[in-house]
Amino acid sequence: MTAQHVKGPGDAAALHVQDLVVDYPLGRRRTRRAVDGVSLTVPAGSTLGVVGESGSGKSTIAKAVLGMAPVTSGSITYGDRGLLGLPSGRRPQEIQVVFQDPYSSLNPTKTIGYTLEEPLRAQEHRTGVALGRAGRQARVHEMLERVGLPASTAGRYPSQFSGGQRQRISIARALMLDPELVICDEAVSALDLSIQAQILNLLLELQHDLGVSLLFISHDLGVVDHIAQQVLVLYRGRVMETGDSAAIHARPAHPYTRALVMSAPVQDPGRQRERRERRRAETPVAGMRAPLGDSCPFAHRCALATELCSRERPQLRTLADGRAVACHHAELEPAETLLTKETR
């Protein structure tokens, strides 16, 4: 423990992603653009939520930050360090990750204790400073306790734990090296609703106690609203809307964000029916993937789309309340949206 310096709040750095472009190879000389010019910032000690449907590129952003995606252009910096092109042994250990699948994220043949000690051993290997067996074990017990699991967990195997418990273990593993930023890549998506709430509360508690910042990736705007101060809405690898989480959840300005908000079920069946009809009216063709070209990526699914939208890709612009939206018609109120649709 002596090797690690005690962090003050001023030490933590911010993560900056600037104009990130990621292309996945699809075989012979063909590529698919998964992330298309995304910029984001995770300020120290706060939470940025990244929302989008599957295939929107949100997990690719996480992979790019972890150095596991084929970045075409752009920059990723943490504090004053550039992260792109770093060999895996030199990556900043201040950035840690919790993955989505609680079953694939723990090695089934190693004890929980061994798995949790692994980041410490890697650090010893990197720095040459040895904590020793007892030091590592003490740290393992400390972190298990932090995430609400008994110290005896260390001697057991992953198969003896439920999905929620495994996710706690994954969080403990991410905390082993005193991270400043934890990337949660759909970290609660595979869990039951009640367990989701427990894990979200655990993350909020850890953030409060340890001051870690979170890059929280999810397809569920409701979950993101619960945990994040800022939100970024992705669609087909592009930013559609970004800004204050509560404001965007309450009054989404981009037609796609609106569709996302509408797609979450509500408790009142009457309201649910009304919302479903509105959603259908606003997003006529769901799931279709028209060629992008110069058009707005959402144009083919958008009720507000005009000739301008298919001709010119909308750039992110800042609205009066501080949020940024990539839509030519963002000023139209949702009510007008319906009206426009019906009168056209």
Add this chain to the structure above:
Amino acid sequence: MLRVIGHRLLVSIPLLFIVTFAVFGLESLIPGNAAQTILGENATPAAVAQLNTQMGLNDPFFERYAHWVGHAVTGNFGSSVISGAPVWTSVVTRLGVTMSLLIPSLVLAAVAGVVLGMASAVRGGWLARLIDVVSLLGFALPSFWVGLILVSIFAVKLGVLPATGYTPLGTSPSEWIASITLPVVALSLYGITAIAKQTRDSASEVLDSDYIRFLRANGVPERSVLLKHVLRNSSIPVATSLGLISIGALGGTVFIENVFVLPGLGSLATQATLDHDIPVILGVALCFTLAVIAINLVIDLIYGLLNPKVRVS
């Protein structure tokens, strides 16, 4: 652990009865008899019948089986009706030859298969495609045919290795190696390809899991990722297939020993079957059955060692 072994040994007792009974029954279905073999083609039917009666081969089926079992449980496996040599002695002598074929084959199959499979999972590309094609050949080509081809290349054309025959390890280690090289290669080809494919599939799956991503993101050295995590986890299904391959290879020794004229159990079984030498056939069958039981036991113990899930339950 001891309970598992004890349980297995108990289960193997009825199994031995079933196998020997089945071999006994099947043998009696084959036309011909031992007396005919001993007396030759030109013997009179009367002489054959008399010798058969003399050797007790005309006794009722169950009586003969009970007689054999009665002696076998006391450790007396009788002697060959043809040569008169005690079955126990000839089985034990020849077991050494078969094992010096089987064990190197399995070691070669496991080591070469795992190395090729891991390399192909990690490197991908042309190596993976090459292994795909070669493994298809390995599956398709029968081992005795591969043996013949190897003999025609290395023994006949190049003359670097003996075509047939066996030199015991005790006599000359270098000649022993030369005498088993071609048979071992022929026998292990199937195992190498099967294990390479199995290893590649399971290693690719492990490489794609999030715990490997976590280790890499944390800068855990690649060597340790591959050896401690990927190899360990992908070896679990490999152990299972190694068990099946071992049993297949045991049967394969029968062909290989005949192709390379090796004095092992397989060639003993072939000759005994042609001669209707029932005590020898039963002795070999008993030995093969015990070997299969032992292989299964060892594989299950390895499996338990590799897989904590099995250990826990």
